[in-house]
Amino acid sequence: MTEIRRVCVFCGASAGVDARYVAAARAVGEGLARRGIGLVYGGGRVGLMGAVAEAALSAGGEVIGVIPQGLVDRELAHPSLSELLVVDSLHERKAAMAERADAFIALPGGLGTLEELAEVVSWAQLELHAKPIGLLDVGDYWDLLLAWLDMAVAEGFVAPAHRRLVSRAASLDALLDIFAAWTPPPGRWEGRR
Numbered sequence: 517m518t519e520i521r522r523v524c525v526f527c528g529a530s531a532g533v534d535a536r537y538v539a540a541a542r543a544v545g546e547g548l549a550r551r552g553i554g555l556v557y558g559g560g561r562v563g564l565m566g567a568v569a570e571a572a573l574s575a576g577g578e579v580i581g582v583i584p585q586g587l588v589d590r591e592l593a594h595p596s597l598s599e600l601l602v603v604d605s606l607h608e609r610k611a612a613m614a615e616r617a618d619a620f621i622a623l624p625g626g627l628g629t630l631e632e633l634a635e636v637v638s639w640a641q642l643e644l645h646a647k648p649i650g651l652l653d654v655g656d657y658w659d660l661l662l663a664w665l666d667m668a669v670a671e672g673f674v675a676p677a678h679r680r681l682v683s684r685a686a687s688l689d690a691l692l693d694i695f696a697a698w699t700p701p702p703g704r705w706e707g708r709r
Contacts, residue, residue: 524617528625549577559583677701
């Protein structure tokens, strides 16, 4: 059984066009705080990032932001977090977020969200961590990504066991249940020569 003390949430710095995205971000922030689970995220004050942080803070939760200095200079950092870690680069940001979290959730977002998600999944595949990773599915946002993953399995680029590295659920409760029962798949290199 995996103990989850902090969850890293990847999400858009934009709010998106569908109001359900902001509602989902708020529900995740509030839900984590209500359960006493800390939020680790990209440190921004705008878009879904701002919504998830504000909701967690309003519910009395711990919120740790990790943001590159360049975004602080553009006045995009959230001003009222439990902790704001300012780093030099996006590479440092991702490593610091991953180090502080016990699990990862991706909400809808753009290229940055996709890049963060892909990196933690790659790290899990390479056995650099054994933390659960989940997609919070808002309006089937992740359908095409998951279809691509299934195609990558069918074409021999992703092992079927490693497809299990990415879970999907429509609610925070369902993702946390998956995380609580999480066991990583067999090692990438087992059975290969």
